[in-house]
Amino acid sequence: MSVIVIKPGLLSSLQDGGRVGYAALGVGRAGAADWPAWRLANALVGNTRGEAALEFTLIGPTLRFEQATAIALTGAPVDARVGDQRLPGWTCCVLPAGSVLHLGGMRHGCRGYLAVRGGFAATAVLGSQSTDLNARIGPLDGRALQAGDRLELGVADPAPLPGSAGALRVLRWGIDPQPWFDYGQVRLALSRGHHFDRLDDNAQQALFKASFTLSKDSNRVGSRLDGQRLHLRQPLELISEATLPGTLQLPPSGQPILLQAEAPVTGGYPRIGQLAAVDLPRLAQRRPGDTVCFRETTLDEAAQRLAARRLRLQRLLDHIERRLDFA
Known part of the structure; x- marks a missing residue:
């Protein structure tokens, strides 16, 4: 057994x-x-x-x-x-x-x-x-x-x-994997984080226009993004605040870290963005060397996309249960 x-x-x-x-x-x-x-x-x-x-x-x-x-x-x-x-x-x-x-x-x-x-x-x-x-x-x-x-x-x-x-x-x-596995390197939907306005003008534009590369140092805790360094208008001294999978943090190196499944529950780096929950599986399937690009989204759009995926997934799960027969 x-x-x-x-x-x-x-x-x-x-x-x-x-x-x-x-x-x-x-x-x-x-x-x-x-x-x-x-x-x-x-x-x-x-x-x-x-x-x-x-x-x-x-x-x-x-x-x-x-x-x-x-x-x-x-x-x-x-x-x-x-x-x-x-x-x-x-x-x-x-x-x-x-x-x-x-x-x-x-x-x-x-x-x-x-x-x-x-x-x-x-x-x-x-x-x-x-x-x-x-x-x-x-x-x-x-x-x-x-x-x-x-x-x-x-x-x-x-x-x-x-x-x-x-x-x-x-x-x-x-079942067809195409709707559930990200074959194309599409842009991931990111909303502005609590400290987005603390980025300088160049960094604010680069976050949604530049291409980053997933670092080999990435793991289930977070995806380290290599590429254009992002800078704050001035240094920030922060106490730790709540984080969750999808939180985009900016350490002093200027290379963002996008938290994954084993994200810590708090963090002290500036939180410059939050990945839409519906795109977390896409992030999980990026491998070292893959390109990561962002597009800006809103909370309402992210919630609507997540609700639509849940509905599609539940319909598929129900269909599989009806069709699967071990008898």
């Missing part, structure tokens, strides 16, 4: 919807960086209770499944195979007991998700199975996967898996 980690991949960790409600205690949310991809991976294997999935970065893990199970891969396209058979993403695949799943590199994008039917039986910490790698909170003492780790599978619905015993099966249908 286990999955054995043969190779861990890069920064592979268990993630669910996040650790909600503990910011006042200094505990961040963490959770899946590409939230829709995580939800859809779970839906494709029949999970409906917010089960944790494996999130991996740039290179996926190699795993041995001790029992037959259904899996789904979403997020960035990854080279996936069992033996000589390649597995597609964004659909359900049923693996027989003893299967070794090899997940290789990503052609583009940064993060992939592997969901298993029934989820993983990891102990929840503060109500979540998410791994906060920076704070070292969550399954496996808050660390990434290592070779030799054993991940217990959760209890799935008793309906039998499709296909004959001992045979690998790929369902005949899947």
